[in-house]
Amino acid sequence: MTRLKLRDDAFYAPTGDGICIFTNTGKVVLTGPSVFQWIDRLAPYLDGRYTLAELTASLPAGRRQMTERVVTALRDQRVVVEVGDDEDHSRSDAGRHLVVLVGSGRVLVETVAAVLCSGSRSVRLGVTGAGTDMTLLAECERRARQRDADQRITHVTAELSDEERTADVVAGAGLVVYAADRAAVDEVRALDRVCTRAGIPFVAAILAGEEAWVGPFGSVAGQRPGWMSAWRRLLALGSRDDTAHDHVSPDHVSHDHVSPDHPDTVAATVVANQLVREAVRLLSGTVEPTAQPRMMRIDLHGLGTRRHGFLPHPFALPAPCPDRADAQDTIRRLRDGATVDPEDFSRRVVACLQARIGVLGEVTEQDFTQLPLAVSQVRVSDPVLLLGPRVPLPVSTGTGPSLADARRAAVLHGLVTYGTLMVDPRRLHTTDGTVHAVWGERLDDGLPHEVPATVAFPALLGIGATYAPPAGAAAGYDWAQAVRAGLVGQCRRLTLTEVAGCRRPFTPIDWEQVALDEPGDRYRSMCRISGERLDVYDVTGSPGVPTLAFCVGDVTVAYASGLSFPAALRDGLAEVLLSYQARVDDGAAYAPARVPPLPPGGRGSGVTACPHxxxxxxxxxxxxxxxxxxxxxxxxxxxxxxxxxxxxLVTVVLIRA
Structure with a gap:
């Protein structure tokens, strides 16, 4: 025998002349002076337990006919579906749990209404702060009693600043829900912390600007998704005007996040019903396992929704302070670690790429010219808010012969930049009782060595108008490759310092005759085709790392270093091409950073063969x-x-011996 069930993704709101029902496949509008009230009373019983005959058995003829017409209309629109006797009835399963609701404003009122309509039999309600229409709240409760006299609603005082009393408020709950028009982050953080200690699932719906953030949801093996993780990720990749910034600390968060206007009835209803729909799945155990926890973003104007996965923020995870033995183990593990396959990396790193709450934003090519080089960019988050409110988020650029190469390069550089900004103070230790330090590997003997935190993470000292990672920061597909790249970067920095103070002319080399690998040979051919005069000078300095300067006409456009001259030439030619491409692309945003020119008199004459x-x-x-x-x-x-x-991911630092 088939029974009737309101779709799990269905939620509804009153309109001026009827009801609007939203589902994942669209919206359904029904008109009539009493259709909203009729469906509102029916909804708790459309949970898969009853057939139409059972629903109407005790009704007078007129009411039975009206109920049949309404249910038929809902079935025709696929809002109500038929389920078999052996199917799980998530609404009735969820109703057995105590739900604790905390918050304020119109979103709280609509969330209370949605929870009561979902069939929850026991609700504990705590209103915080001002801004809640208590008359509307009382009306929700009155309608609930009319629908189901067995529903119990208990009012409590929610003093969220007192975590011991908050623990009493949530005691025995199957789920705790926070819903508010205003993001009182300290309140939500306190609830999140108390629920984590008690092992109680916690979700929230908060308005932020022109959108609402709802969650976190998802069943992730071995972890409970934390709301503060999602909020920190949102702040880290949000607008520079979104947050109050302060020093790095796992306990620091921004203050209240305010929506400019109170939401209208429909928007508040949509937010509340989306929240409760997912909460019902959570309570009933029907949430499908996911690789990542998810947040739902709702546009308060168009009411469109989008789901965003996120990695847990490090501050939400345990972080023991490593000692020398731990550092030795880490170094050994990195040295012996398996090489990462580039294609496998491209698949796995998708977990870091999210437009709003990712470690990095989405990789984009915008409207960039893609010849002669493919060019991609990705925005980098500020995970512990080191940049300050006036510093734009870094954007990492990647280039390569193909779009896949460019995207990988952009993401690799983005992760390096992120790594230089992600400082967990719990991972720092003190040396000499005063200086905070981290552990690294001394490259001459492979032993652990203490490095001042401000040397390893110079962003701790403050940042100018923009941020770029330090010279020794690098990534690789294995530890040796990453360390080599970081070491070369530091040697390039030292060499450029020497070049700036040098008064002797540098020797131009014959860059046309050097044997290069396939990408390098392609770059050289493209440079020839560009038709611009290119002179390449050997500026290798005291570090003894091959370094070349690249001059197009009178302008020095790049310096490149490598462990061999062909490697330095290949990388420098790529920079020359990128500079040329940006100029013909109307000064595109991917233009490489300007470099200091060769000093006056620095250009020698008489081309010589490139050193071998x-x-x-x-x-x-x-x-x-x-x-x-x-x-x-x-x-x-x-x-x-x-x-x-x-x-x-590594940063190679140079310390005076």
Missing amino acids: WSTDEATVTARLARLGWSAVAVPLDHDPGVAAILPY
């Missing part, structure tokens, strides 16, 4: 030691979720 010698990590490290520098590789691993996807 190369070097390696050990030789460079020893040479730096003779110059008084100790090179230390510090893992950028303060975000465990990112480190699980790509462990090989």
